[in-house]
Amino acid sequence: MGLTQARIAVDAMGGDYAPAEIVAGAIRAREELDVEILLVGDPDKIRASVADPDSLSRIEVVPAEGTIEMHEEPLSALRKKRNASINVAMDMVKKGRADAVVSAGHSGAAMAAALLRIGRIKGIDRPAIGAVFPTVVAGKPVLILDVGANVDCRPKFLEQFALMGSVYSEYAFGAHNPRVGLLNIGEEPSKGNDVAVQVHQALSDSTAINFVGNAEGRDVLSGNFDVIVCDGFVGNVLLKFAEAVGEAAMNILREELPRGILGKLGVLILKGNLKRIKQRLDHAEHGGALLLGVNGVAVISHGSSNAPSIFNAIRLSKEAVDNGVIGHIQGQYQKVAASVTNGD
Amino acid sequence: MGLTQARIAVDAMGGDYAPAEIVAGAIRAREELDVEILLVGDPDKIRASVADPDSLSRIEVVPAEGTIEMHEEPLSALRKKRNASINVAMDMVKKGRADAVVSAGHSGAAMAAALLRIGRIKGIDRPAIGAVFPTVVAGKPVLILDVGANVDCRPKFLEQFALMGSVYSEYAFGAHNPRVGLLNIGEEPSKGNDVAVQVHQALSDSTAINFVGNAEGRDVLSGNFDVIVCDGFVGNVLLKFAEAVGEAAMNILREELPRGILGKLGVLILKGNLKRIKQRLDHAEHGGALLLGVNGVAVISHGSSNAPSIFNAIRLSKEAVDNGVIGHIQGQYQKVAASVTNGD
Structure with a gap:
């Protein structure tokens, strides 16, 4: 404070x-x-x-x-x-x-x-919108960026997202040496499109970023990453899908749980626990998106x-x-920007 | 049969x-x-x-x-x-x-x-992998393609995916005049990257496809679309995220529902209904992906x-x-391919 x-x-x-x-x-x-x-x-x-x-x-x-x-x-x-x-x-x-x-x-x-x-x-070069996703590890969010500001990204934009996200995750969430991932379709460095391959190399070479490798769709909520970078097209699709899927899961619960007399009794008994589940699945609990x-x-x-x-x-x-996040990004960025390989 | x-x-x-x-x-x-x-x-x-x-x-x-x-x-x-x-x-x-x-x-x-x-x-030109996703409407799946075969797609590939998916949805799932969507970051025709804008126009012009417009991430599970086309990068991320999120939702249920004595009692009473929920959230119930x-x-x-x-x-x-899906794709494709504007 x-x-x-x-x-x-x-x-x-x-x-x-x-x-x-x-x-x-x-x-x-x-x-x-x-x-x-x-x-x-x-x-x-x-x-x-x-x-x-x-x-x-x-x-x-x-x-x-x-x-x-x-x-x-x-x-x-x-x-x-x-x-x-x-x-x-x-x-x-x-x-x-x-x-x-x-x-x-x-x-x-x-x-x-x-x-x-x-x-x-x-x-x-380009600001990014970062969205905070909850993960399966309670209290351990992941910052995804960009989720919609830039549909087409040059490699250096994604490198900048990685650095900004890393600083944000450290100062706002208190992540120690934040683990940064690149959203991709496989673990291997050769996976993905040309931009992904170039960014993988640049982030691997960076000393300013703790790059731990590609993150697949299944890794987003795993809690194994503090920051995941992607272009604004895939990030936006993912964000909106994630928002909807929490609601969809709640709808399935509402539809299936109370079936039958036992169902109605069970739901009554579980009222408190169901409320907590709703909080964990409800996107509104996690605030808005950040323009970084x-x-x-x-x-x-x-x-x-x-x-x-x-x-x-x-x-x-x-x-x-x-937590002075903007000042830290400004300061850290100037200090370390030179050490990030320009992948563009 | x-x-x-x-x-x-x-x-x-x-x-x-x-x-x-x-x-x-x-x-x-x-x-x-x-x-x-x-x-x-x-x-x-x-x-x-x-x-x-x-x-x-x-x-x-x-x-x-x-x-x-x-x-x-x-x-x-x-x-x-x-x-x-x-x-x-x-x-x-x-x-x-x-x-x-x-x-x-x-x-x-x-x-x-x-x-x-x-x-x-x-x-x-390019085969695509299609994945069958459940939607919030029970018994009404949506076919997403491509989910990983082609990371970079030219507009005409996506048009072909739309036609193949449409035929598949009609003959294998019995969808009447299947509603086809283009995965994008907004509803407006001008949204998305260059490929998305071109494909939107081409599908709008097509008489062979019942194109109902862009599908955002939030629309994937809505049941409002029978087929959604996208490139294999975003499709693969979405598929793997969806698989993981079903598991994550089940894990939250397993963690939160049985809390306390009432929780344990409630879970016992709801055993049957919880099994049905697991089936609806479990990806394995929906088979594999199709190479179309x-x-x-x-x-x-x-x-x-x-x-x-x-x-x-x-x-x-x-x-x-x-249901003779391959024959229908072969036949229909020949018949109608000419009417699909070549957006490439």
């Missing part, structure tokens, strides 16, 4: 359930976490979304006009709507008034706004985020701020 | 638990399914793997010498070991003595042997296949044979 409270700018207008669920999550975070909250959006709509006006008393409302809609092309929309909530939220970080941004709005717009307003970390590679903490939440998801996203951004 | 029994050549020497588990699965298939079995491998080892020699009385043992080991490079190994079990099994189809091959051995070698011995269907695009039915089973997996793989191959 830092000496000062982490200051989180929350995009109140982005997301399917904005502003009500966003505001509710932010209020809970202000109450339960050691954070300062800046709610960015239409002040009238923000105030109208709460039953008790006093609940906003310890939160600063920062006025903004409009939001980027899901169907809009990010760059032109951001230029047209200069005072859109995501632009204003990113400006809070730019001006040093906030340490982090949390948004459940248009993810492409959030990324573009971060790039335009906060800018890339020196030495990073810009000069600030940015958490991109799911469009369907409800108040608990926003609360978890704020906690995720607070951990990144308190 | 055909007028004659489907004749399945089973590679007795391929797989982690060969020959014992392979032979056991084949014997059960011979007893319970309406199939003829040719067990291909070392006759002494095959006979030594069964407790009762009579259990092999209704099965033909076809002698072969050696097997392709997992570490071997497929093409050179297949040339060097001309009488390896997978070569001999494929020859059974070539010679018209079998209708299908089932192998749990080196999957690259099985594919190469199929190409060399049976050959490609006319009009198909060669002039015969070839089922590639998981290396770790046990007897039940082999039994299911034989059932899968029998369904393909009985």
